[in-house]
Amino acid sequence: MEYIELNEEQRNSIAQTLAQEIVDRDLTAAAIFLLEAGRPFSFLGSQLMVFAEPLIHSVFKFRSYNDLAMFFENRSNVELLIQTIEKLDVEARAKRAEEKRRWKAEAKAGKLSFWERLWGKRRYERRPSQSLLDILNRLEEDTRERERPPVPPEGGSSEQKPDNKV
Numbered sequence: 001m002e003y004i005e006l007n008e009e010q011r012n013s014i015a016q017t018l019a020q021e022i023v024d025r026d027l028t029a030a031a032i033f034l035l036e037a038g039r040p041f042s043f044l045g046s047q048l049m050v051f052a053e054p055l056i057h058s059v060f061k062f063r064s065y066n067d068l069a070m071f072f073e074n075r076s077n078v079e080l081l082i083q084t085i086e087k088l089d090v091e092a093r094a095k096r097a098e099e100k101r102r103w104k105a106e107a108k109a110g111k112l113s114f115w116e117r118l119w120g121k122r123r124y125e126r127r128p129s130q131s132l133l134d135i136l137n138r139l140e141e142d143t144r145e146r147e148r149p150p151v152p153p154e155g156g157s158s159e160q161k162p163d164n165k166v
Contacts, residue, residue, distance in 0.1 A: 006070050006133055011080060013142050014064075014071045020082035021135050030091040039078050046073040064139035 006014075016062055022031045038045065049069040071077050 005069065006077075010146065011071065011077055014067060014139065015077070015081045015084045015148070017135075017139055017142060019088050022085055023092050026080050031085060035082050035085075037079055039075055042072050042075050046070070052078060060136070062136050062140055064136060064143045067139070067143060098164040102130065155166055 022028060046069045049065070049072070053065065053069070056062075
């Protein structure tokens with residue numbers, strides 16, 4: 001793996017994507033606990049990811065895997081991820097509290113059916129859960145967006161020579 005340092009935009013993008021997935025799945029407390037406990041081993045974990053890279057790439061084709069390995073190599077990135085998770089969790093809790101207040105107001109006003117009041121259907125409308133592959137695909141798309149398309153060489157022709165097969 002060629003070593004390339006992640007820039008600030010890439011670090012923030014990866015932290016934002018991972019943190020959003022963690023908060024959406026309500027794994028904030030568990031994730032923060034594990035990240036805090038494993039912070040001294042983040043470099044070791046990233047090196048394990050580098051070691052397992054050929055096996056992972058033989059099964060899955062993700063360029064973002066290298067970005068994740070480089071992200072966890074630096075302990076300050078783990079702290080950035082924890083802070084991003086905490087910030088998004090506060091926002092999600094405020095949004096859920098507002099939804100709960102609105103839901104209770106609708107229930108008092110009689111705008112909800114009997115079944116909605118009984119089961120509280122609209123209370124917990126969340127995004128459906130995604131698999132790890134979906135998360136890695138989303139990181140892959142973010143990586144592609146950051147990359148620029150290759151520029152064709154100047155002066156060279158793009159025509160291919162025909163093969164002379166007999």
